[in-house]
Amino acid sequence: MPGSGSRRRRTRVLFWIGLTVASVLFLYPFLWLLGASLKPRTQVFDNALIPKSWAWNNYVKIWDAVPVFDWFVNSVTVAIAAALAATISSALVAFGFAYFRFPGRNAWFGLVLGTMMLPTAVTMIPVYLIWNNIGLATTQVPLWANNLFGSAFYIFLLRQFFLGLPRDLFEAARIDGASYWALFWRIALPLCRPALIVTFVFELRASWSDLLKPLIYLRDVELFTLPRGLKAISDQFGQAGEQQWEIVLAGSVITTLPMVIVFFLAQRHFVYGIATQGRKG
Incomplete structure (x- = not known):
């Protein structure tokens, strides 16, 4: 049938969209944790995934x-x-x-x-x-x-x-x-x-x-x-x-x-x- 191929493509696109959304929802807490661990103390809870300024020394502090x-x-x-x-x-x-x-x-x-x-x-x-x-x-x-x-x-x-x-x-x-x-x-x-x-x-x-x-x-x-x-x-x-x-x-x-x-x-x-x-x- 002519429309079966397009329906399969739409189904596949919807599947990948749903899978991407689910992946983002599952990954967000870990990405937030990773980003927050690299922020200065005043920016920890600003909810930005990418730090405005990087504080790599946080890992040095905990190591010491x-x-x-x-x-x-x-x-x-x-x-x-x-x-x-x-x-x-x-x-x-x-x-x-x-x-x-x-x-x-x-x-x-x-x-x-x-x-x-x-x-x-x-x-x-x-x-x-x-x-x-x-x-x-x-x-x-x-x-x-x-x-x-x-x-x-x-x-x-x-x-x-x-x-x-x-x-x-x-x-x-x-x-x-x-x-x-x-x-x-x-x-x-x-x-x-x-x-x-x-x-x-x-x-x-x-x-x-x-x-x-x-x-x-x-x-x-x-x-x-x-x-x-x-x-x-x-x-x-x-x-x-x-x-x-x-x-x-x-x-x-x-x-x-x-x-x-x-x-x-x-x-x-x-x-x-x-x-x-x-x-x-």
Whole structure:
């Protein structure tokens, strides 16, 4: 039909316009934050995206005022450890639920999923008392070691991938003498790499931006992660008497930018993993 081509072009133009508007709406807060962090104190809240005068020394000030590099290293260490612990432990449990047939499997899996309904506040005090009794309550260990027991959401996500793998592949490997560990490590994990990347990125972001647990466990300034350090910066420079918001905003950019970079680097794997999950679910 003669008009079908023009209708498709109009639809495509409208689609790109809508996508551009949505992108601007999502990017505006970050662009505002980035611009405000490069402004002098008197211009921070003028709502202009491009500073009238550039104040690059805001990042020098925060670097001299607080141990930002130490906090960055702490955040990287804790986030990677938490993501690895959550990914590996959740994959182990998910593989068990997907591959093995045992009485009450569905009931146990439902019980695992039911833990997602528990608010964080319910387990906060008991978990703290456990770490306090073993003498680790003021260290970075509780920030990542809790993930060694897996996560119900990640277990569900990975189980769906494992269920989508041909069972005959595992049975053939068993006939050839492969152990259950070999089935998991050499067959299941390589075939489910997109799901593992999604799990890793999810937990990396969650651990990187977590403020609650560092507030509870960390006392030593040298052990702070970036979100905990940002809270300290806000307390120090955002009080009514000082109001050095340019330093606070510079700290916010330092805290936010690494996750933006990680997303762009892992975007292809991340999107593919989500799409594959939708097909295999």
